[in-house]
Amino acid sequence: MGEVTFLDVSKRFSLRVDGEIHHVQALDRVNFTVKDGEIVALIGPSGCGKTTALRVAMGLDASTGGRVTVDGREVHGCGHDRGMVFQHAELLPWLSAMQNVMFGLEMKGMHGTELRETAEKYLELVGLKESQNRRPHQLSGGMKQRVGIARALAIDPKVLLMDEPFGALDAQTRESLQAELLDLHARTGKTILFVTHDLDEAVLIADRIVIMKSGRVQEVMNVPLKRPRPDLGVVRGMPEFAETRYKVWRAIHDGATVH
Amino acid sequence: MADIVDSSKAGTTPPAEPVERRPLPRWVITLASIAVMLTLWEIFGRRVNPVFGSYPSAIAVAFWDLAVSGQLWSALYESLRPFVLGYGLAILIGVPLGLFIGGFRTAEAALGIYVTAGYAMPLVALVPLLILWLGLGFAVKVAVVFLMALFPICINTWLGVVAVPKTLIEVGKSFVAPDLVILRRIVLPATLPYIMAGIRLAVGRAVVAMVIAEFFTTISGLGAVIINSANNFDTATMFVPIIILMVMAIGLNWLIGFVERTVAPWQAEIAGRERE
Numbered sequence: 001m002g003e004v005t006f007l008d009v010s011k012r013f014s015l016r017v018d019g020e021i022h023h024v025q026a027l028d029r030v031n032f033t034v035k036d037g038e039i040v041a042l043i044g045p046s047g048c049g050k051t052t053a054l055r056v057a058m059g060l061d062a063s064t065g066g067r068v069t070v071d072g073r074e075v076h077g078c079g080h081d082r083g084m085v086f087q088h089a090e091l092l093p094w095l096s097a098m099q100n101v102m103f104g105l106e107m108k109g110m111h112g113t114e115l116r117e118t119a120e121k122y123l124e125l126v127g128l129k130e131s132q133n134r135r136p137h138q139l140s141g142g143m144k145q146r147v148g149i150a151r152a153l154a155i156d157p158k159v160l161l162m163d164e165p166f167g168a169l170d171a172q173t174r175e176s177l178q179a180e181l182l183d184l185h186a187r188t189g190k191t192i193l194f195v196t197h198d199l200d201e202a203v204l205i206a207d208r209i210v211i212m213k214s215g216r217v218q219e220v221m222n223v224p225l226k227r228p229r230p231d232l233g234v235v236r237g238m239p240e241f242a243e244t245r246y247k248v249w250r251a252i253h254d255g256a257t258v259h
Numbered sequence: 260m261a262d263i264v265d266s267s268k269a270g271t272t273p274p275a276e277p278v279e280r281r282p283l284p285r286w287v288i289t290l291a292s293i294a295v296m297l298t299l300w301e302i303f304g305r306r307v308n309p310v311f312g313s314y315p316s317a318i319a320v321a322f323w324d325l326a327v328s329g330q331l332w333s334a335l336y337e338s339l340r341p342f343v344l345g346y347g348l349a350i351l352i353g354v355p356l357g358l359f360i361g362g363f364r365t366a367e368a369a370l371g372i373y374v375t376a377g378y379a380m381p382l383v384a385l386v387p388l389l390i391l392w393l394g395l396g397f398a399v400k401v402a403v404v405f406l407m408a409l410f411p412i413c414i415n416t417w418l419g420v421v422a423v424p425k426t427l428i429e430v431g432k433s434f435v436a437p438d439l440v441i442l443r444r445i446v447l448p449a450t451l452p453y454i455m456a457g458i459r460l461a462v463g464r465a466v467v468a469m470v471i472a473e474f475f476t477t478i479s480g481l482g483a484v485i486i487n488s489a490n491n492f493d494t495a496t497m498f499v500p501i502i503i504l505m506v507m508a509i510g511l512n513w514l515i516g517f518v519e520r521t522v523a524p525w526q527a528e529i530a531g532r533e534r535e
Contacts, residue, residue: 060429077435084433090426094448094525103444107434135525155434 001071002081002158002191004034004057008066011052011215026052028215029066034159039185039192041202044212044252050195051163053212057193058084058161070158080108083152085162085194089144091136097123097147098132104151122154123147125184142173149181153188162194166201178204179232186228199252203245204232211251219251310492317495318502325499330484335503338469338480341397345404346465353409353461354454357416361450362442367417374417378410382468386475400472407468408461415460419453420446452526455519462511466504 011027026049034040042050055061057068059078068075070082078084083104091100101119110118123132126146136144145165152160165181166174178201185192196202202209203223211219224240235241297315304314325331360366360374386403393399423446431441473482481500488496520527 058433060432078433080435082433084430086426086430088426090424090430092427092430092445092448094523104434107431107436107440137525 001036003036003071004159004191004193005069005072006030006032006053006057006066007069009053009056009063009068010065011049011056011061012064025215027056027063030212030215030217032210032217032220034191034193036191037189038208039194039206041206041209042193042195042212043197043199043202043209043248044218046197048212049215050212052215054161054163054193054195057159058082060084080155081158083155083157083160085145085148085152085160085165087164088168089136089141089148091139091144091147091151093136096133096135097128097139097143100136100147101151101154104155108155118154119150122150125153125187126150126180140173141169142177145169145177146180149184153184153190157190159191159193162192164195164197167197174198174201175232181205182229182232199245199248200236202248203241204229204235209244209248211248213252221248221251309494311494313495313498318498321493321495322499325484325496331499331503334480334484334500338473338482341400341472342404342465342469345401345468346408346461348401348405349408349412349461349465350458353412353457354416357413357454357457358420358442358447358450360413361417361420362446371417374410374413377406378414380406380410382407383471383475386471390476395477399476400469403472403476404465404468407471408465411460411464412454412457415453415457416450419450419457422453423449448523451523452519455515455523459512459515462508462515466508470504 009027009030010025012023012025015022015024028049030049030053032040042053044050052061056063057075059075059082070079073081075082091097092103095103098116098119101122102115105115105118120129120132123129126149128143128146128150131139131143136147139147148165149160166177169177181192182205184190194205203225206223207227209221209223210217211221221244223244225235225238225244229235301314301316304312304317307314309317322331356370356374360370382403385406386399389399389402393402427445427449428441431445436444469480470482470485473480474486478486481504484500485497488494488499
C-alpha cells in the first residue's frame, strides 16, 4: 500500500525583501490524492508551490494548515515510508555509489551482509552494479541520479517522492531515465509523486497530472494512455499524447480547460 | 579570422601530430626558485656588514657549529615540546568547538562572538598576565601556542559547517538520520577541507607564538638562540633558528596537505587538480 492524500494543505511563510515583510502563500488549501501504485505529476509555473507541496509530503517543510497522510497516517517530519529523490541527486561526495545507497539503509537500521546485498540489489536494478565503487564525481549526471533513485528505492518506501529528478539532465539522458523510471515502476509498483516543469515528461510518465497555480490546485487531469508504456517513442506519436499535452499546456497558460 | 586562415593552410599540408608538452613538475620550479633566491642573497649579503645582515654560506657554517656542539638539538627539543602540545590541544579543542558553534544556532549566538574576538586578541599584550597565572615555565608556553592556534582552527571549522550545503543535510533528514549522525556523517566530512585549511593556517601562528613565548617567559629553546646570538652581534647564528622555524612550518604544511589528501581524497579530485 502507499496512498498519499493532501487534505487542505496550506503553507504560508514570510520573506523580508528590502526591509519589508512579505507574506507568501506557497500552498493554499491543496487537496488531491495519489492512489496506491499510481504515478502523479505535479506541474505548474515556477513559484506555483509544486516543490513546496512535495517537501511538505516528505516532511522537510511543515505545513501551516491541513495535513498530508500516507495510508491514513498523518505525516510529521521525515519517515522511512517515503523516499526522496532530489533534483541534483545530492549524493554524498565522499562516499561511493554503493556507500551512498547503504547510507539510507543504515539509517533504517540495516547492517551486515543484508545491508550490502540490498544495496547491491538496488544498484543492479538501476544498472550500476559495475560502477558501485565510483564516487559521485566519477559518475555522469544520469548515473548520479540513478544512484539517487536506488538510494530512495532501497529503503523500500511506500511512496517515492521526486523533485524535478531529470530537470538538470541533457535531453537524451532524460529520455532514457524516463523510460527506466517507468520500467522500475512496472517492476516495483511503487506509488510515485513527482514534480516536473516538463510537459512531455508529465504526460509520458504520469497517470494523472496535478496542475498547480499560485499555490492552488487548478486542475487534476487524467492521462488517457495505457500502461505499460514500454516504448516512449511510440507514446509520443500517439494522438492521445499530443491531445493531453495540448490540454495541459492550455491549462497552464491561460487557466482555461479545453474540452 | 586568424583561425580561419590557419585552418585553410593546414588543409593543404597535413598538420603534424601535436606534441603534448608536459609542464615542468612543480618541485622543479620550487627548487629553481630557491636556488635563485639563495644565489641572490649570497651575492648581495656578502656586501653588507656582517652585523647588519648575513648570507647563506655564513649561516650554513653557523648551523654546522650549532649542530656539532649539540646546542641546536637541545634548543629544538626544548621548543618543540610546548609547540606540539599547544598545537595539538588547539586541534583537539578547536575542531569540536567549531563544529559545535557552527552546528547549533544557540551556540553560535552565545559563543561565536568570543571566538571572533579571540582571533584578534593581541596575545603579546596578554603574556604578562599569563605569566602571573601560569608562571614562567612550560605551562605558559603551551598556553601561548594553544591560544594563538586555537582560533583560526575554530573559526575555519565553524565557517565550514555554515557552508555545508543545506540539501546534503536534508538528505540526512529525509532518511531520518538523528542530528548527531548528520553531524558526524554529513557535516564533519563536508567540513573537512575547511578544518584542514584552519589547521594549516594555525601552523604559522603557532610557530610565531612559540618564539614569542620563549622571548617573553623563560628565555629558552630556539628563541634563546636567537636572542643570545643577536646580543653578541652574531647575525649568522641568529638566522639559523629563524630558518629552521620556517623550514619546519613548510614541512608541517606539507604534512598536513598529505594528511588532507589521505583523509579527504575526494576534495582534490572534485577540484580536479593535484596540489603540491
